[in-house]
Amino acid sequence: MADDGQEDLEARRKRLADELGSLRKEQPDEQAKINSSASNDRKEMSKGLKLSSEFMAAIFVGFMLGYLLDRFAGTGPWGLIVFILLGFCAGVLNVMRSVGYVAEPEDRIEK
Template sequence: MSGSSQNGETNGPSKETSEADLSERRDRLNRMLEGQRAAEDAERKSQKSDAPGYAQAMKLSSEFIAGIVVGGGVGWICDHWLGTSPFGLIVFLLIGFAAGVLNVLRAAGEVAHPEARMKRDETQDDDRK
């Protein structure tokens, strides 16, 4: 390089060439950055998609366990109050298990909630009339 180009002084033809080179380099850099941003966005979306799945799993498992625990607790209290030891616990534990399964199915959307089922039945009755 000559001394004049190092001092920032450029001649006409080399200035046009350098602007074209800079423009080309800038375009390449922009394309590379767009690719990086797209990759980062895809990674961020995949990380976010795991969180709702974990939340749904925790919700379903807690509803199932809560049904069993409440059923067992009610059965244990009934046994101590009525003196019918293990029968109340067994019966209410099974009822709690069934309630837990029903809660999981409702939360997953497989079974309609009672209010929604009643509204659906009312609209079907109105359509039949």
Template sequence: MAEDREESLEKRRAQLEAELATRRVEAGKEEAIEASAEASRKGYAQAMKLSSEFISAIVVGAVLGYLFDRFVGTTPWGLIVLLLLGFCAGVLNVLRAAGRVAKPDPTEHRNGGK
């Protein structure tokens, strides 16, 4: 009777180990899927940030150019110039945010560029 009990305990332990192994494999797959989804979400967030910075710089340049033209009367040159400056500022902001262009060092300005 003791042998039957030990055999049944061994069978039960072997079944539990097999079940734990399958659940560990499933958990590993779920973690890999979640990591992939997290990377995708970070990519979308970065893309939204970069596109909004670019578009907002262009819009600000256009609005300032329009207002400049309205008050000074230089139509359409103020709008054209400030729209182009806004475009350049937007490209520079995107390149800085993406890490392609270094941000200006504030200590270099204080030391006179030396």
């Protein structure tokens, strides 16, 4: 009886090994698709982080310029308000240039 169980287990193990081998032959195509998809996801994520950091940096620079102007010139909140709005507009323009909706100025394009 023990031999029958052992032979049955060996037959099942061999059958499963054959099935696993056939699946592994098909897997490289699927693995390549997964790897290219993951690589594309990483590229898109880095692009999104770059765009968001450029946008936030422009707003922060506008905030700091406005704060410093108000602090040293005593203009009240008006310098801060104006420079935050300018920073926001500059951030939107940077993002639109990076995405490709707005062209670079002609004098920056290398000929």
